[in-house]
Each structure stands twice: as structure tokens, then as C-alpha cells.
Amino acid sequence: MKKQFIRFGLLLVFMLLIVGCSEDSSTEGEGETQDPGETEKATELQDTLVFGRGADSTSLDPATETDGETFYVTQQIYDTLIDYEDGTTKLQPALATEWEASEDGKTFVLTLRDGVTFQDGTPFNAEAVVANFERWMSAEDFIYYGSMFGGYGEDEANIIERVEATSDLEVTFQLKRPSAPFLKNLAMSPFAIASPEAFDSLAENPVGTGPFKLDDWARNETITLVKNEDYWEDGKPYLNRVIFQVIPDNSARLTALQNGEIDLMDGVNPSDQTIIESDKNLKVFSRAPLNVAYMPMNNETAPFDDPLVRQAVNHAIDKEALIEGFFEGNAEPAKNMLPPTIDGYNDEIEPYAYDVEKAKELLAEAGYEAGELEVDLWTMDNPRPYMPAPAKIAESIQKNLADVGIIANIQTLDWSTYLEKAKNGEMPTFLIGWIGDNGDADNFLYTLLGTGSGNNYSFYSNEAVDKILLEAQAATDDAARADLYKQAQVLIHKDAPVVPLVHYESLMAGSSTLENYTPAPTGSEDFTDVTFSE
Secondary structure, three states: OHHHHHHHHHHHHHHHHHHHHHHHHHHHHHHHHOOHHHHHHHHHHHOEEEEEEOOOOOOOOHHHOOOHHHHHHHHHHOEOOEEEOOOOOOEEEOOEEEEEEOOOOOEEEEEEOOOOEOOOOOEOOHHHHHHHHHHHOOOOOOHHHHHHHOOOOOOOOOOEEEEEEEEOOEEEEEEOOOOOOHHHHHOOHHHOEOOHHHHHHOOOOOOOOOOEEEEEEEOOOEEEEEEOOOOOOOOOOOOOEEEEEEOOOHHHHHHHHHOOOOOEEOOOOHHHHHHHHOOOOEEEEEOOOOEEEEEEEOOOOOOOOOHHHHHHHHHHOOHHHHHHHHOOOOEEEOOOOOOOOOOOOOOOOOOOOOOHHHHHHHHHHOOOOOOOEEEEEEEEOOOEOOEOOHHHHHHHHHHHHHHOOEEEEEEEEOHHHHHHHHHHOOOOEEOEEEEOOOOOOHHHHHHHHOOOOOOOOOOOOOHHHHHHHHHHHHOOOHHHHHHHHHHHHHHHHHHOOEEEEEEEOOEEEEEOOEEOOOOOOOOOOOOOOOEEOO
8 A cells, every 4th residue: 555655656746747847848939939820920931022112013014004113013923025134134035935036137036935824824825925916016005015116006117017926836026127126125024925815904913924923912002922833934933922012111111121021122212221231130232223313394385395494404403412412422413314334325425514504594595584484393202213212302403493593393192193194294394213124225215205105204306316216226236226326315415305313323122031132224123033041
């Protein structure tokens, strides 16, 4: 009996020890691993990229839009026939594996990638490519098509005579005249290939062949993409999700990055660069300045229908002060609409010097005394990659104009409405910018200043300039093309349809664990290869 009691006592002590150890172990475990939900969240963050940006996309149909906020997202959902190598505008295969041009530069044959399907399960083939081009050339709603290919449908200006499916995996383009930038144009984000079955609903329900597909869109908040498990590039993408988070204020976006709420952001205030570089958990990404921030003036309506007024405004703005005050020196003053890095840039042009007295003289010559000229100066309500502080820049320009006797009333609109008013010519003068799509001079000069171009927000028209730009499009000799663009810039500079402000080396910031990400010079980011280090 005594032995049984002793055994029972030892057993009880042993059980108590087990319970105690279990409780201690549980307490330590909670400190290290949190609860199962927290563990799942931590794992999820490793394969999810949260990208903080200043505004929402206007649509998810890249063929109808012109803004970078749309292309940030559509670049992940769709593929183009030809793509750009990371960090450059050099061409590489995408949905087309190879291409060949005829000697006269008017016929292009593209061989398409086999075994690719759209995200709705329908096959990608030559007929789908033809359907996309027929859609784009059918109506002026497709602004980029008209800008890059000259016109629509049967218009003589439309350089594409026909697009044919010459086999299931071969497309042949027959042009009316040679087009030097044709292949580079095909690589642009607006010419991403969509499923013909989804044409009627692409704005809200995009369907492409890209690495990610749409999961959810909470307007003005988030767009969530999920991995396309049937993507044609084996093993990619590496991420399971990409979330685009709208945070309008640059500083608030940086705070979110510092707190680990987002992983990557655009619109870094230049003054915050040193803060980011000193934080071991963050790193800075610099985008090559393939851009121009500028101020269009509506050339069709008073007072900006007078070139003397436009020249006066060019003399009135202190670009160096803008660079020092709002770009922290990470920009250079623009004297042409073409960035200096692009072949054909005319460096011999003398800029409109900051000269208050000269501006006053020109205004007087145009018939305006000090204080007689009053205009609305519009600015967007969100930062852009070419303009980190649009409201403050507008205030600085307002003061510059006041110094020469022009009263400028600053007006602000949300980004989507802003773009719509710009297209419709409803703003006499405003701040905007352009990030090159393909690294070609045509994409700046004809796109932004060619008569009838959908992105010609100044409504500038000069027959001599148009003739030169069209000749340059057709020229196959690089040196001859460059010379033509230099000639065009001389005429444009004299007409002063816009105020070129700066070319900005914009900054982005991200988590120090972010890997395999290179900012695209065109601004159309590609997250296919992005990963996170441990």
C-alpha cells in the first residue's frame, strides 16, 4: 500500500512538471511566433508586393488611356508583342519571338509565341492580334493609336494599310510608308494584347496574357492582382499578389514605407532622399530622366493664341528656382520638349532666359499692360513622377507670372477629371508632364505637338513642323532622322506653344529586402521578376 502511495505521488509530481513545462513552453512560443493567424500573415507578406502611389488608375484598358497610373497596373495584366529590356528601351521578344522587316521598311512579319492563353482561357494567336489592331484603328477613343500610327481606319494618315494573320502564329503588317519607330511603338504599354472575347469590358475587367490578373478593385483605394498560374514564362511571376495602394501625399507614403505598410513607392520628395538613404531598412531607386515636365498653353484661345504672350510666359518662369526649391537639384532646366538623352535633341537652341523685363516688353507688345491679363493656372492634386510637388510648383509659377503683370488663379482637380479636361482643351494653361514610351524622338515631338495628336494638350498646329515630323517618321537613316528632329525643334522653340520646365531624375523608394526590381525609363513598371530576400 505504501509503495502504491509513493508511486501515485511520483506520478502526480511528474504530471505537474509536464504541465508546468508545457505552460512555460507556450509562453515562450507566443513571444516568438504569435498566433497562427499572425504566422500566416507574415508568410503572406513575403510573396506580396504593396506598391504605394499617388492616385488611382483611370481605367484598366491601356488602349484608351494615357496616364502612368493606369499603365502601372496594366503592365502586369497584359503583354505586348515586343518588350523592352529591364532599365532600357532596347527591344526584346515578348508575345512575338522574332520579327523581320523588308528592305523598303514597309512590311513587318512577326512570329508569335506558341502555347499562350489569355486569362479567360481563350487562345492567343494571330487572329487575336489582328482583332486588337482592328479595334484600335476603328475609333478616335484609342488616342495612342492615332498618335503613334498617324490616324484611324481608312485615313490616309494611318500608316498601317493592313494587318493579316498569315498563319496561326504569324502576323504581317503592311505599311503605307516606312516607319522608323514602328517596332518600338509595338512595345509601348497602350498596345498590349487583350482577349477579343473581353473587348466590351476591359476598362473594369481586364483580360490579357500577363503575369498577374485582376482580383479586386476598390476605387481610389486599392487594386489587387493575383498570380496568373498559367503564365507562359515558366516559374514566373515569383510574387503571388501585387497590391496598388493609393496614398495621395508623398510624406504619408514614405511614413507607410517606413512602417512596413507598403514595400515600394513612387513620388519621393527630393528632400527625403537623405532620410531614406540613412535608413538601413530602405533603399532608393533612381529612374533615368526620360521625361519632361511642362506647362501647355492653349494655342487656340486668347490670350495664348498670341505667340508674343507665350514667349513672355517662357521668359517669366524661373526654372532654376524650381529645381532648387522642389527638385533638390535632381533635375535640369528644359529648353526643348525632347530630353537630352534622346537622339535628335537640339542642344544649339538658346533657351528662353529668365528675364522679367523681357517678359513685360513682350506682353506690352501684345497689347497687355500690367494687371490686365488674368488666367486660370490648373494643377493636379497628386504628385507625378516628373513633378513631385505640383501644388507648390504652381504657387512658385503664380508668383513668377505676377512679377511680369499676369494674374494667375490656381485651380486644382482630381487626376482623372484633370486629364479629361486637358484632352478637351478646357484648361487655358496647366501643369503636366510626359514620360517617354519608347525612347524615340517621335514619341515626344509628334505625340505632344503634332497636329491632331491626342496628347497635344496645347492644340499647337504648324504645317511646316508636321511635314518635318512625318518625314522623320519615314526616314530609315538615323542621322537623317536626328537632323530632321533638330530642325523641328527650331520652329517649335520660336512658336513657344508650351513652357518646357525640367527633365527630372525621379526617385522611388522601397524596402531593403526588395530584389530584382529596376525602374523602367518609360515608367511602366514590370514586377514579373520581383522577389524579397529573407
